[in-house]
Amino acid sequence: MINSVEISNVQAINPECDEYDFSSTSDKWYKKMCNNVNKNPLKFVRWRLANNKLYKYIDQDFPSLRDDCEYWKLVVPKDFRDKILQRCHDSCVSGHLGIYKTFHRVSRLFYWPFMKMDITKYIRKCEVCLRTMPEQKSPAGYMGQAVEPTKPWEIINSIEEEFL
Template sequence: MTDAPILVLLDFSKVFEVDCDASNVGIGAVLSQEGKPVAFFSEKLNHSRTRYSTYDKEFYAIIRALNHWRHYLICKEFILFSDHEALRFINGQHKLNNRHAKWVEFLQAYTFHIKHKSGRLNQVADALSRRHSFLNTMQVKVSGFEILKEQYSEDPFFKQIWTKCSKGPVGSYLLQEGYLFKGNRLCIPEGSLRENIITETHAGGLAGHFGRDKTLSLVKEHFYWPRLERDVARHVERCRTCHMAKSQGQNTGLYTPLPVPTAPWEDVSLDFVTGLPQTQRNKDSIMVVVDRFSKMSHFIPCNKTNDASHVADLYFKEVVKLHGIPKTITSDRDSKFVGHFWRTLWRKLGTKLQFTWATCCEVWWERIFVSGT
């Protein structure tokens, strides 16, 4: 699971499979195709999430995995595996708390089939979910570890402390079985062992070339020596693998302008104005539909909680009956507009969907011009 040759290059012509699992300390997931792993993912649960129920932990593992591989999964149908049987019915529940409602809404943007996989067959994702537990118990194995006891008396920083601690604890320092500890952290005298510890934590075994802060936190949890922060920062900065794999550049390029419309109501923009006070008819949002050619607009009352089917129904009742089916619809990447239902509906009607980022200047200023918000 930790050797590079086991990973395969992804093939977008094949179906993606996502295996998820959760434990009491973390979550894990595997992205694969035809049973061969493409990528691994794991995350340690913070204190509040460790108190989630088993159902919520397994659900959270699915949400984080899909969000992590969103660029692969958002536009393709895939198979989702979980060893928690109850998650097969997440789309059929009628009573949801706030957390579950938010997660279910997030899932609407994806097209997938969820299947149950027994824990015996879901071992890789299970191991990934417990990875941080393994890291906490990991020990650096170096031949001649006993030599530390002899090096304390020669180390320029620990020499005096070691001498005083031989008579009893000094502040937070104490001797235990010949080793010097500061609190519950082992003191490491000057030498190659310091570099070996940093290397093992940063890039060895179950590590994954963590960043500076993560590596520093893992080393400080078990070891201590002066200028530890400087040594970790230097090691991470000089890591050749990190420089090759973690590129700082972005290939986003410049914004591409939208095509210029040539006739009324052939190219429209669609967006929502939310955060409004509730009306007597329980409406709290406005759907804004703008003809990009003439700037003629329709302002349609709606609810913030309306899903893609309700939005489509409103559009047909208020806009299509007056102006017909458009050739293109430009919108942001709201979950309503990137879901399977919305894409399939307009594809069958012959309408091309164009997506912009929420901060796209052209659409943003167009909405301000017509709505004054």
């Protein structure tokens, strides 16, 4: 019998739900952007405030295959980013994906400055990934035996003889 995984607490990631209430954030950049967009929406055409949440318009590939709402990404303040990364990387349905796949999963719904850098740092510190993922480095060493010359130009002459 195969072991089963209990997934009763798993919820879909929905940026529209009330779980993402950023009104209590302490992120100065986020508050500043909300104020700027609210005061001068014509200057910030790629930004909008809706239901006290900040969104940014992000161009994507294949626009004919996308819905307009898929271009608007929920902007996440600093103090909520770890929670988003936990849901998109650590949850039992996320599978501890690598940097590239986690970035694409997060960027489908959310936006924040330097997102890829934050995701890279988060995954490189993930204890589960550090324990279970194979190391991606090739072993160090020479491609062959090192030949030490005894006379000047000895190696050059031997290479020249091979090609003649």
